[in-house]
Amino acid sequence: MCRCVLLAASFLIAVAAHAAAQGLPSEPLAFGDGRVVLGGDVTATIAPSDPGFFTYGTYEHSSLRELRMSLSARIRANSRLSLLAEVRSQNLEVTPFALYARIRPFESAPLDIQVGRIPPTFGRASRLLYARDNPLIGLPLAYQYLTSLRPDAVPATADELLTMRARGWLAGYSVGNASLTAGVPVASAFSFDTGVQATSAWRRITLSGAVTSGTLSNPRVADDNGGKQVQARVTVRPAPGLEIGSSFARGAFVSRAVLRSLDQPLTDSFVQQAYGLDMEYGRRHWLVRAEGIASEWRIPLGTTTQPLRTSVGSVEGRYAFLPGMYAAARLEHLAFSRIHGSSATLPWDAPVTRLEIGGGYYIRRNIVARGSWQLNQRDGGRIRSASFGAAQLLYWF
């Protein structure tokens, strides 16, 4: 994979040099008088290996060692109906990422309804999926770091759960699907959920709500437990440059297969419920973002229902000190509630603290070279600390 990323980086540098000379598209490609618009992103990121799996968003892919390409399209049927789609590839593994219809029922009213595989309603960082919106190379912990929880397998006891601390990259439990696979992040940034979403804006307030098949941490194409998720978000812009958002999500988390094996009814008891608060403030050459999420999963643990809580806080800043050059930093902490095992009371997963410092240089408006250094500390697991330097080349149109 490393060779693949290195090759990709070389290719991208060559493309960047060619683009600088020849002028690859710097704007989205428009056809039919703007009825069809295509945009694309290519990021090649290289970093040393990460044996502690701090930076993995899935079992296979580290967010610091990947070639990611995406092609997105907007097809406007008329002034009220558009179709949006995106295909992504991570290290040449292609997946359909988004596919939904955007309907504006009233020409004059700012109300949009989106149906299909829709973007997350919850949170701020989920709105910043494209690398150009992320001032650093790494993704926020809440959206990338894999906890040890799985929707298709649950531990039989608290001890079994505690043995999987810091093993979210490859977790296995005795109830449900017995195979080893990756756990879920607090909020997934790697796939979209399926459902219906409505958004309306009024002056300085934007309201969004959605009903979907999966949950915040486990978005799904097809429902696996008969329960629906409800998400809501409100953003307020009290002053120029300042936006404050609050989000809520609640949905059935544990899969039908697990509940059947436990002889549990298909009730709405085993849910993920999350609250989020976030802000963004930009002024002159500064941009500051902060986000806090409190999430609770209710899973069957033996004969009881165990609430497993987590809270994550993140604050990041970006400062453009010269035209086309900036420096950025992000500090985050992911904490877990404590549960009682037979021999100890511990957080149900190992808390993680991450600091990332970096910067970027715009070779052209749409070609950016970035570098960052990331320090991860974890209170558990075989590897408790890891730091990486990473480099990234980003091209978008």
Place this chain on the structure above:
Amino acid sequence: MRWTHRLPPDTADDARRTRRRRTASWQRHLRIALLALVALVHLPGLGGEPPLVEAQSGTGSIRGRVDIRRIVSAPQARPNVADLSAQAKIEAHDLQRAVVFLDAPDVPERSPLRAAPRGTPVRARMDQRNETFLPHVLAVTTGTLVDFPNNDQTFHNVFSLSKTKRFDLGRYGRGEQETVRFERAGIVRVFCDIHSHMSAFVLVFNHPFHTTTADDGRYRIDNVPPGTYTVTVWHEGAARDSRSITIPATGGVMDVDLLVQ
């Protein structure tokens, strides 16, 4: 001088006043002579700083119409699948405007076509309204101060990474404006760091013989010194058509129509 009539007659004082008046008169004449000398020195061909062009009997005008047949799609916002939408409407772009300018490879270095204009800097304006730069194309002379006011509810961050002028004005809100002075001739692409679909051009010339076409494609460049020039039309990133033209020593109005396809 009216005040002399209002004062009482006094012989001694009168004599002093007469002397003063004579002195004042002599100083006045000296001042006029000096001013005349300064003016003469600055007239073309009479010494002092060399003239920009040889003295000519008149200047000419170039006028015509630019026919834009090239179809240019308005810049589109990137398809952002993470967007919850309910967005504001983006204003239509004025993509049918072109810039017509003169170039004269054979004109000597001291021609107005080569010399950077002096004096008080001119101001121009590029507005930000409905997530669009207005105008989309701005032609200015070197030294011009361009104001970038924000008239949107949202912040904008105007920047350029062009070799001609690299700047980043940072984020600022409605009612605020930032100003950039364009000192070097060239093409400057202007963008917004927050709204990727916002883009514009500032064309900076080191001579005043340029203009932006009107809504109907018409243009006119006045006060062109006699000589042979190339009239060029620039539209959306490149020079599209050009014609050679000669302004005779007698001046006059020359018609040049140009085509963009």
